[in-house]
Amino acid sequence: MPSFAVELGGRPGRRGANWEIQARQARQRDGFRCQACGVTEEELGRQLDVHHKIPFSSFKSNLEANKLEHLVSLCPACHTKLEAQLRRELPLFRQP
């Protein structure tokens, strides 16, 4: 099973039943390329992470949150950077 390092402080299972399908479709849509720095999965030698552009808590349901328009493919380096930035800007992302 592929592991997606998208946690956003969430508990396992919180991302919803269709997450893996949606994450795969997001990577396909983005051409398996990091949308921040442009590195490809081939260059990276692993799968890209799929990031939620909007905090999960903003949505009524996982299905809504997992829509492709809310997802973006990122390499681990850009993902880490972005999440660090979000944690500073959005207190919702902070761990209790």
Ligand SMILES: [Zn+2]
């Ligand atoms: Zn990147």
